[in-house]
Amino acid sequence: MDPVEVKAWRRGERQRLLALRTGTPPAERRAWGNAIEEQLYALLSRRPGIILGVYWPFRAELDPRPLVGRLVAEGFAAALPVVVDRRGPLEYRLWRPGDPLVDGVWGIPVPERREVVTPQAVLAPLVGFDGDCYRLGYGGGYFDRTLAALSLRPLAIGVGFEFSRLDTIHPQDFDVPMDLIVTEDGVSRRRDGADRP
Secondary structure, three states: OHHHHHHHHHHHHHHHHHHHHHHOOOHHHHHHHHHHHHHHHHOOOOOOOOOEEEEOOOOOOOOOOHHHHHHHHHOOEEEEEEEEOOOOOOOOEEOOOOOOOOEOOOOOOOOOOOEEEEEOOOEEOEEEOOOOOOEEEOOOOHHHHHHHOOOOOOEEEEEEOOHEEEOOOOOOOOOOOOOOOEOOOEEEEEEOOOOOO
């Protein structure tokens, strides 16, 4: 497919997968979310004291806040992404549950206090993904630009539901693969041999 066809295909897949996700009963999503949270905890608890980039849940995504609460209680730091330039990378701001938030882009809450940090691991919500750990997001390119811009790349963990698995997302030059994808069914690692435990 040429880039124009890929863009149109991705738009259609986004719509299809978002409709599936938002149409899934909340109790089923919660059960899947509990399984994902346990797998993430097992992965991340081996990295005590790191700064973990997380996200505020949007459009029936997995809610990482219970996991964040557990990890912060164990000495981890958390940071939420903030769009400061619609064509640039995300800025991560230190955040603890209970800190004041303000509305950011698309009405997604972001930390009011601007304490910018560089996370050592990042959770990236996904709309879709493939076996090479490429992530289909909402189409803004924020996570790709952020990972490409950081001098020390964090461990990039895509988080989503198994029904979002695709044969391919038709990766383009600007797409940056995740190191891991975590769903309710397990953990997938990049097949190119790059292992960032």
